[in-house]
Amino acid sequence: MKNLTIVGLITFGIGLLAAVGMPWWSTAVAGALAGWFRAKSNNQSFWGGFAGGLLLWFLFAFVRDLENDGLLAQRIGALFGGVSRWGILGLTALMGGLLGGFGALTGYRGRVWVSPESLAKAR
Amino acid sequence: MRGLFFFVSLAAVSGYIGLLSISIPLGQQHLPALGDFFNPFSGFWQNAEPATGPPIPREVKLTGLRGKVEVVYDDMLVPHIFAEHLEDALRAQGYITAQHRLWQMDLTARRAAGRLSEVFGTRALELDRLARRRGLPFAAENALRGWRRSPEGMRLLEAYCEGVNAWIKQLKPANYPLEFKLLGYKPEPWSPLKTALIVENMAETLCGGENDLLATVTLETLGRKTFDHLYPEWNSRQKPIVSDTGQWRNIQRDLNHQPALSHSSSSFFPIVEKEPILLGSNNWAVAGTKTQSGAPMLCNDPHLTLSLPSIWFQLHICTPEVNCYGVSLQGIPGIIIGFNEHIAWAVTNAGHDVADWYRIRWVDSARTRYQIDEKEFPITWRVERIAVRGQETIIDSVRYTRWGPVTYDNQPDHPLRDCAFRWVTHDEPSPNEMRTFLFLCAAKTYEDYRKAIAYYHAPAQNFAFASRQGDIAITVQGKLPARNREQGRFILEGSSSANAWAGFIPDEHLPALRSPQQAFVFSANQHSTPPSYPYYYTSRDFDDYRGRRLYDRLRTLQRANADSMARIQLDNFSQRAADALPIMLRLLDQHRLDAQGKQWVTELKHWDYRYESASTIAPLYEVWFDTCYALTWDEMMDSSGQKQRLLLPERWRFIELLEKAPTDPFFDRISTPQRETASDIVTEAFLCMQRFFKTRPSQRTNWGKFRPVIIRHLAQIEAFSRHVEVGGHSTALNALSRTHGPSWRVIVELGPDQVRARGVYPGGQSGNPGSHFYDNFLDAWAQGHYYDLLFPKVLEDLPANRLFAHQILLPQ
Known part of the structure; x- marks a missing residue:
């Protein structure tokens, strides 16, 4: 559980730094780094990265949304066929979560493939 | 593994x-x-x-500024620009306008440039083709050439454009306006040509219309006698903007020189009916003798296609030489409808037909040479390159003649295939045209106002005016062709130079009125003058009802204040309904009605002709009248009833025929064996109306629900x-139709101690x-409320509780 949290925090942290000026998929890169260095299992990597990415995208959007009183989220929801304000927030969060999750899983599996010894040592 | x-x-x-990177x-x-x-x-x-x-x-920091500029936003987000120089103020206007309306500017310029396909792909291709083939980019290039002859004007325009570009330059993709992100493209630099395109876009909306082809076909089909019977140009009940007081006695003109009409070879062409766009506007000014305060007042409500973002942007410019508040159009420096400490002005569309078609006599079968007065001329090709998103660029070559572009030369079956488009908007304007509105911003007297608008080219407008000195005035201003009788009503023969416009109506002959006895001036897109005016002019759609109503309201007006003016702007009374309904009720054969029908007749009899939102009678009348009209003019439609093949008579003429010629043969329906009269039509239409509401019970509701107004993005x-x-109706002063309506309601009181104004837009x-x-003004607008406009002389006068932000723009 501790490792999962750390993977999440790293994904969130690096994702946050990368978000300024980097393309949106940098969240996946952040997840990959977290997965490579800290994850110890498939589950840890995916769910840790997922939580980090989800939180990152959700919080960024949510702060905007609160300031905006949900006005734009409602309009975008209507644009996408009647999705609610919370639906739009959820969709945003999910997109970020999957980026972090898939990214971290890939990072972790990369390390398992490239240097399983270092991983065993870390265990 | x-x-x-x-x-x-x-x-x-x-x-x-x-998956997240592809556009779906x-x-x-x-x-x-x-x-x-x-x-x-x-x-x-x-x-x-x-x-x-x-x-x-x-x-x-704003590059190019000569001094400091302070911008104070009030709580309506209206920027008040305080600058030392007009040039700085306009630079700031460009910067601020881009900040709030950049995407709208881009889209509007693209529409006139025929560059929508770059963004929207093939579905915009036909629009682009038409914009280019009608010569809108050509017109913009010519306008710019004219403006360039005034270095002072260009300096101001360039400052504005640089202000726009300063905003664009500092934009990061994250800060692009939403629509750029949604449609997936980038803002591009602004230029004086784009400003010209915005002007041409307005011209296309306001003076691009005509129905020469339909009128020509109708004349050929029905013959002169019937044509004159159905389509008289002058409605004697109308109140023109300027009446005949003998002021035209000394103008000598022989109108009777008949220009040669072009006779088409094929008999007639079914034309798809375009939904008539009922554009209209009201403006008026009243002298101090009619107001409570003793100060003159001026009002305006220009009716346009309502849109979001809004058509207008409010703005206050304050420099040592100009202190002016009003509404601007995105992309154009200055204020279009406004007031300063001395005067106020307002515009409505003059509506004169300034677009004609000339049939070209080709010399060769390739249609590269044509004849005028036995002389041969080569065409010039204008090559249009239309970039289309996701497709190859389309090359479209258009023939240009001395008359103008041969707009439909690419469509072998188009009835106008061999006709050239002569449009006043294509002409190079006066160098100072660009500055018309800047001069108005700075005007102090009637003379200043006349001098400023004399530079104005197109689309011709009715410029109403009021001053603190007590003057009120109205001028029909713009380049209006000096026509012979009926010249431009039909397609013209292009092989004779005698058919060309004999110049333009000289400024001193344009219809104008200054401080008349009646103590008011007004316009509502009606005829500019009675038929005794020595120049012929025509229109696709002069208004016939708002002008009469406005005249009646203003004539009886006394001790007016802003509230009584607002009541006039919000007047839902329809003069047309008041004219037509009593006649329809008289013609109706009540024996053929059931109990419900008789009940509705009783309700209609008590209707006050007001299209109030809550009225449940207005929808009944509306459907009944429209059905009467459609049943009567079945001759003008093709067999499907969907496509128009002949010109439809004007509503006022239809009502006149109902009243005075109920046995007119046109009341006979072609699809029935018996011979109908107006009475049969009116009764049949009533039964149709009953069936309409019986089969659509949800439509049996109040007017506001029956006719919702859409303000489209x-x-x-x-x-x-x-x-x-x-509430409201295109025939009422509150001229609201489904998609059009008052795009800016403003009431200005010029004195006595200071200038006060209120306004609102949707x-x-x-x-x-x-x-x-x-859209924060929208609900107030819908409810008929106004905002007090803040017009401080100095920055410090802006009430602190209405201040939103204070920005300082500094030279780099």
């Missing part, structure tokens, strides 16, 4: 990123790439503006559009759908 697992997860993450086609549109659009760092969330308003940085995005339930100052200032 480990490698495989890695590659599977790598494929998953890349596949997922890929949805019907004819493309949804933006979801990753780009939804990510909270640079996607749409960045356009979710704080509910308190957009962030306005306190200090900004400019890219037709429903989620960014608004629907409102309001939208908001921000063009951002993520802003609370996008």
